[in-house]
Amino acid sequence: MARAENLEFLIEKSDSPTSVEARQAQLADPGFGTLFTDHMVMIKYREGQGWHDARLQKREPIAMDPASSVLHYAQEIFEGMKAYRLADGTTALFRPEENARRFQASARRMAMPELPVSTFMQSIELLVDVERDWFPPVDGGSLYLRPFMFASEVFLGVRPAKEYLYMVIASPAGAYFKSGASAVSIWVSTDYSRAATGGTGAAKCGGNYAASLVAQAEAIERDCDQVVFLDAAEHRWVEELGGMNVFFVMDDGRLITPPLSGTILPGITRESIMMLAREEGLTVEERPYAIDQWEADANSGKLIESFACGTAAVVTPIGTVKSEKGDFTIGSGGPGQLTGKLRARLADIQRGVVEDKHGWVKRLF
Numbered sequence: 001m002a003r004a005e006n007l008e009f010l011i012e013k014s015d016s017p018t019s020v021e022a023r024q025a026q027l028a029d030p031g032f033g034t035l036f037t038d039h040m041v042m043i044k045y046r047e048g049q050g051w052h053d054a055r056l057q058k059r060e061p062i063a064m065d066p067a068s069s070v071l072h073y074a075q076e077i078f079e080g081m082k083a084y085r086l087a088d089g090t091t092a093l094f095r096p097e098e099n100a101r102r103f104q105a106s107a108r109r110m111a112m113p114e115l116p117v118s119t120f121m122q123s124i125e126l127l128v129d130v131e132r133d134w135f136p137p138v139d140g141g142s143l144y145l146r147p148f149m150f151a152s153e154v155f156l157g158v159r160p161a162k163e164y165l166y167m168v169i170a171s172p173a174g175a176y177f178k179s180g181a182s183a184v185s186i187w188v189s190t191d192y193s194r195a196a197t198g199g200t201g202a203a204k205c206g207g208n209y210a211a212s213l214v215a216q217a218e219a220i221e222r223d224c225d226q227v228v229f230l231d232a233a234e235h236r237w238v239e240e241l242g243g244m245n246v247f248f249v250m251d252d253g254r255l256i257t258p259p260l261s262g263t264i265l266p267g268i269t270r271e272s273i274m275m276l277a278r279e280e281g282l283t284v285e286e287r288p289y290a291i292d293q294w295e296a297d298a299n300s301g302k303l304i305e306s307f308a309c310g311t312a313a314v315v316t317p318i319g320t321v322k323s324e325k326g327d328f329t330i331g332s333g334g335p336g337q338l339t340g341k342l343r344a345r346l347a348d349i350q351r352g353v354v355e356d357k358h359g360w361v362k363r364l365f
């Protein structure tokens with residue numbers, strides 16, 4: 001199924017790339033998710049034939065048949081990762097093989113073919129290479145990469161498709177939240193669940209995000225930056241945010257994060273933070289943490305900080321938690337000390353400012 005060794009990419013560069021002036025103007029204030037580079041990667045898959053027709057070409061709209069099965073049954077997965085320009089001018093990726101492996105795990109859950117790790121890596125490196133002038137020269141800037149795959153077979157029967165398209169696009173990015181690294185507010189969704197046992201919560205599939213949007217809309221209505229979901233069975237245990245994992249910092253040196261029980265995304269930032277926190281001497285506990293406990297601990301001062309983390313958000317302090325039952329504030333409501341320290345440690349590794357003891361940084365060119 002995963003046969004793709006020696007896949008040769010056809011490289012056809014854009015004949016109308018963005019001018020230097022226009023690019024520089026765009027890169028001065030990239031925001032998140034609205035700016036795109038000049039090229040994209042595409043690889044086709046067909047049952048029996050495997051992966052074929054790999055190409056890097058100019059970024060352009062793709063024609064789709066209205067009966068393409070992704071449009072009906074949402075067989076789609078994606079990844080989110082960043083390329084960084086390091087202090088010494090080289091470019092690098094952060095733990096990219098982890099994204100490749102998670103992409104395979106998502107594919108398995110959604111009954112899609114697995115893209116070999118080596119092909120995933122090749123596609124990412126090719127795109128970063130041609131887009132090397134697209135790194136935003138702003139604080140916290142990066143080239144956000146979005147690999148994704150969807151069912152392209154023209155068929156309305158309900159079964160796993162036999163044809164897929166894998167693509168990678170790149171988007172120069174600044175901070176995910178407009179507030180940058182200052183504390184965000186979150187809305188506790190009590191009416192909607194993101195994922196249930198046996199569902200797709202641990203896969204990075206578009207459907208999970210579609211299911212979260214009504215709750216995210218509620219969050220925005222309540223002036224919150226993000227929604228936080230509780231478990232589907234008891235509506236009691238904190239799971240994760242719409243697009244980030246969550247951590248709780250206690251006053252006795254413990255750092256708590258919900259366990260990977262199959263309903264939350266196994267974040268690469270989450271795993272990295274746990275390792276860095278242990279190195280800082282913290283006791284890391286992966287265990288269920290109840291929403292009422294969060295409020296009680298925040299009010300009693302047992303909980304001193306909370307933060308969200310993910311590729312897009314990096315490490316973002318949570319200042320206020322709002323819900324139908326009322327609001328509570330964490331610490332002073334602003335960025336906490338340990339959150340700031342972990343964020344800085346991670347960013348320093350990602351950007352080559354400190355030694356990469358864990359072998360997390362893959363330097364490109």
Ligand code: PLP
Nearest residue numbers: 243244245265267268269310311
């Ligand atoms: N949880 C969800 C639902 C996400 O969308 C993301 C972002 O990718 C994360 C957690 C964090 O994962 P990672 O740290 O691998 O980016």
Ligand code: COI
Nearest residue numbers: 080081243310311312313
């Ligand atoms: C990422 O962090 O890469 C995500 O996919 C999450 C989303 C909030 C953009």
